[in-house]
Amino acid sequence: MTGFTLSPRLAADSVFIVDWPLCQLRLMDDLRFPWLILVPRRDGLEEWTELTPEEAHQLSDEIARAGQALNQMFKPTKINVGALGNIVRQMHVHVIARFETDAAWPGPVWGQGTRLPYEGARREQLRGELLTRLGR
Incomplete structure (x- = not known):
């Protein structure tokens, strides 16, 4: 790594939230959607298929952990998981808490409206809550 x-x-x-065994966990700075991004810490990695079997298993575990945290914190209707990479080629996985009342429901969040960044205090509060929930 x-x-x-x-x-x-x-x-x-x-x-930035925290470094896990494989991924850097990040909070998407868009208050419209509770949204985590996992970025495997392997330079040059673009595709899921480039992961070793062990890394793929670890990524799956880390995705589940992120989804569980979002479920516990926000009680969403659905958790979306996606890894597109069409705009940002670096391998990364989106884990997004979705609600029937959100601005993009039932479609994808990408390309929907304008990102609304968190205010500094709210961003740090949410970051702290995530760290507590995830046990670092």
Whole structure:
């Protein structure tokens, strides 16, 4: 896991939460959707299929952990998990809490409206809640 460099787009659009065994966990800075991003810390990784079997298993575990935290914190209608990579090529996985009342329901969140960043205090409060819930 040496030489990891985060995509500038992911860095600009999200907030660092914690490093897990495989992934860096980040909060998408958009208050419209409770949204976590997992970025495997392997430089040059673009596709899920490039992961070793052990890494793929670890990624699956980390996705489940992120989804469980969102479920416990927000009680959503549905958890969406997606790994597209069409705009940001660096391998990353979105874990998004969705509600029938959200701005994009029932469609995807991508390309829906304008991102609304969290206010600084609310962002830090949510980050703290996630760290507590996830046990770091």
